Amino acid sequence: MVEEPTSLRERRRTETRRALQAHAVRLFMARGYDATTINDVAQAAGVSAMTLYRHFATKEDLVLYDEYDRETAATLAAQQQQQEPLRQRIGRALVQTAATAVDSDRDLLLARLHLMISTPALQARHLDSQYATEIAIADTLCAGATDPDLEFRVRSTAAACLAATHVALIRWAEGDGRQDLPTLMRHALTSAFDTAF
CATH class of the missing domain: 1.10.10.60 (Homeodomain-like)
Incomplete structure (x- = not known):
């Protein structure tokens, strides 16, 4: 949390x-x-x-701003000692953040996603938001690391996880939030990585 x-x-x-x-x-x-x-x-x-x-x-920030990067980073920091593959650690942290977001203000999240989907200026800025999330994940998982290739691996994995979960977010918004968002995200991640989340 x-x-x-x-x-x-x-x-x-x-x-x-x-x-x-x-x-x-x-x-x-x-x-x-x-x-x-x-x-x-x-x-x-x-x-x-x-x-x-x-x-x-x-x-654009009025629609796109949120604290989700901080929440995802905090979740990842709390599980630093886990030995799971990066894709599962990152994917599960993103799913947990989405579950918290839906629980705290589902309607606002859904409206923000509808706006992002339908507004070209927001679509472009959303890519910046995904990049910021990727950086937040890398900063958390690479803090104090001595492996020079770790950041590359973390950022590549984070970008792939974010792409998969983005597809789930769009599906959820297009269905007006009728499906369970965390479940959709797990399905998207499982499809992308061919491993259970």
């Missing part, structure tokens, strides 16, 4: 981000992503555009 923010200030910042993102996603779904401005979101949330920009650097 991810560590909770340690200070009151961090907790408030996290809560504010979640509230702002929820307002933004609601507006984007109702009016369309391209038709909704930052000022529209700020007005709906009852804050200034400057406050919005303090929490989200870009309009």
Whole structure:
């Protein structure tokens, strides 16, 4: 499980981000992503555009920002001593993060995925998000390592796991969340690696 923010200030910042993102996603779904401005979101949330920009650097971040990289890294760090193959460690951490996301705010996750699928600007930025996840995984699993090839192996495996789970996320969103997301992700990983997850 991810560590909770340690200070009151961090907790408030996290809560504010979640509230702002929820307002933004609601507006984007109702009016369309391209038709909704930052000022529209700020007005709906009852804050200034400057406050919005303090929490989200870009309009795309209002949809794509999440704490999932941190959660995945924390899960991987907690299982550092396990001797499972990389693909299973990484895949299972991604599945666990998805299960937590669905449990905590399924509807927001589903709406964010719908927006990502239907909005070209978000599709392109989503690739940046996957790259950031790959880096977070590598940073966690390679910390303190002396093997010069470990980062290459971890990043290759993480990229493959992320590609497989991405297919599951799209299927889940296209089915309006009727299927169980962690199960879909395990099926996608099993298909990609021909091994059980």
